Amino acid sequence: MWHFRDLLIASAIGLLGSMCFSSSINGRFVFDDAEAIVNNKDILLDSPIYKLFEDDFWGVKISHNSSHKSYRPLTVLSFRFNVWLNNGALNPRSFHIFNLFLHGIATSLCYPLSWVLFKRSKTNDFKPFLATLLFAVHPVHSEAVAGIVGRADLLCAIFSFLSVLIYYVGTKNVKPLKVVFITIVASLCSGLAMLSKEQGITALGVCGAFDILIINNINPKDIIKGIFYTIKDYKIHKTTIKIYLYRYYLMFLRLTVLTISGCLFLYFRFWIMDFKGPYFHKTDNPASFADGIFTRFINFNYIYVINLWILLCPEWLCFDWSMGCIPLINVKNIFVDPRILAVIFLWIVFGLLILKQINLPTNPLSQNVFMALSVLLIPFSVASNLFFRVGFVIAERVLYIPSLGFCMLVAIGFDLLFPRFQRKYIIYLTLALLIIINITRCNLRSFDWRSEKHLFESGLKVCPLNAKVHYNLAKTSHNVSNAIKHYREALRLHPDYEQALNNLANVLRDNGDLNEAESLLRKAIEIRPNFAAAWMNLGIVLSHLNRYDEALQSYNTALIHRKKYPDCYYNLGNLFLSKQKYNEAYAAWMQATNQKPTHTIAWNNLIVMMDSLGDLDKAEDLAKEALKILPDDSALHFNLANTLGKKGQYQSAEIHFKTAIKLRPNQSLYHTNLGVLYHRWKKYVLAEEQYLIALRINPTLKNVEQNLKSVQKLIAKLNYVN
Secondary structure (H helix, E strand, O other), rough: OOHHHHHHHHHHHHHHHHHHHHOOOOOOOOOOHHHHHOOOOHOOOOOOOOOOEOOOOOOOOOOOOOOOOOOHHHHHHHHHHHHOOOOOOOOOOHHHHHHHHHHHHHHHHHHHHHHHHOOOOOOOOOHHHHHHHHOOHHHHHHHHHHHHHHHHHHHHHHHHHHHHHHHHHHHHOHHHHHHHHHHOOOOHHHHHHHHHHHHHHHHHHHHHHHHHHOOOOOOOOHHHHHHHHHHHHHOHHHHHHHHHHHHHHOOOHHHHHHHHHHHHHHHHHHHOOOOOOOOOOOOOOOOHHHOOHHHHHHHHHHHHHHHHHHHHOOOOOOOOOOOOOOOOHHHHOOOOOOOHHHHHHHHHHHHHHHHHHOOOOOOOOHHHHHHHHHHHHHHHHHHOOOOOOOOOOOOOOOOOHHHHHHHHHHHHHHHHHHHOOOHHHHHHHHHHHHHHHHHHHHHHHHHHHOOOHHHHHHHHOOOOOOOOHHHHHHOOOHHHHHHHHHHHHHHOOOOOOOOHHHHHHHHHHHHHOOHHHHHHHHHHHHOOOOOHHHHHHHHHHHHHOOOHHHHHHHHHHHHOOOOHHHHHHHHHHHHHHHOOOHHHHHHHHHHHHHHHHHHHOHHHHHHHHHHHHOOOOHHHHHHHHHHHHOOOOOHHHHHHHHHHHOOOOHHHHHHHHHHHHOOOOOOOOHHHHHHHHHHHHHHHHHHHHHHHHHHOOOOHHHHHHHHHHHHHHHHHHHHHHH
């Protein structure tokens, strides 16, 4: 029976859970947020809402070969809701607040859920309370709560928890129609969880385990025996089977609904991605690409050990565990690699735990242990590589739901300790210390997720052998030498890292080292021939080296591999301009603006080129067309003002110069050209004022000094005449 006191406890723990991660509230968009939110058009209000049901989590059409096949439309819809709340703006604070709220809801649901899973009685409040409290403050949740992309795991958990709670209500009914209806509702909740994240389908498995272990008090050993004897001699045990079907017909009815629902959900999931699995690189999950079943088995089990260790001691937390973070165990040297001891220890502990509980007669303790293991292992199974290859080594946010099972096991352990300790205050002090340590760790880890700089630096402490950590540190570094250092380290650790080759080449190109840049880019496209960005960047380098034909070929190759590539068309236009092929340049830049209407540099290049060619009317038309899309672009206002000034439309030119200056008040060129306009307009005092402002911003402008002297002479001459 649910009391008001229980509601208060659940709410208080939920609030505590949210507060633990509150240091992330002022965080930015970091790491995966860039692809899932910042660059995802599906969350923008002007994008058709049906698109998010056609695309994957990252905004790529799910049937496309390059799609990650992560189908999470409800999560994307929640991102879109955040954008709507902010009037179309991408405000990370709003996203973080919503994540904190969702974690509070998920934590609050854990309390009644733990009641149900522990088969709660009046004398058994401690275990549900402790399990929920530990779940609320577990630092492993930092990625799911403080990282906005973790929204998928939060929503998945909420719907999964609701699914089990609704299923529990169904077990209290004896009328078959009601049982079927409530079980269908519980299954639909699991479906909503799956539409938030793929892991949600495992809620059906948890419901099934709950029905067998808790509702019907069936020991797993009895199930194994029943299956074994049935296979051995079906005729002898036919009557026994009928008795079981009669006794447990409601359970079988519920399990049948769960099974049918699971099959339908799986079929839908495969259908939506056109029955094609995602493609992963070897670096995403090296163990799954290892040669030999035994090698994969050993390495997968070592990864399970690391996952368990993260739950036990959440100190080793990293935003990415791929690319050498966990070196593979070589089976040839298995007996000299101490990590194999961890694998052996894992199976001894789990084996003894399960064997002990199986051999005991059915009792509340064994039921609780098996239920906790079910909550831990069933949701984790989708990340285990047992059924299919996954695109990661370890993903901390995937542990969000399984961590409840772990917390239940810890709660069971502490509950067993109480009768054995006379000085119970020692246990209470231990628990209090554990909670305080976890809260502190949650806050510290959430702070890491506030910015990419802190996040990537924290990753370096845990995974110094991870090339992706060095790559991201280089990408976000504002220091060129530091960026080069980390890119080179990433390439030392992983020589075929084509993204690092491409980015290092760009840095070296900007530093003037064109030959090494070319060499790196050629290696990148050798590794990945369809790497469109590398082909484009190679074109830029070759154009700097005045190798026009090769540059043109590189740009065209990039456009073959990526037809919608506005930046490539922009650079292609620059190449044509350098060869004075104005018509081709115009066509390329127009294509860039057609593919990306907000491509401000392409618009400005078009305007400046038409202006310099003397086609002032065309330049004016282009500028006005661009300003309809980019009304707050200072460069567009500036270039339009220059064109209008040349046409003698001084008043209109003045308006656009002033708008440009309002948008960028410290741009000396804007003040200079406005001064020139006033100079021609014979408004000498205003011209002098603008020249002085320009020199105040940049005292090295010699031509402005000359213009200032000229206008001051004119002012003096006019004053003398007057």
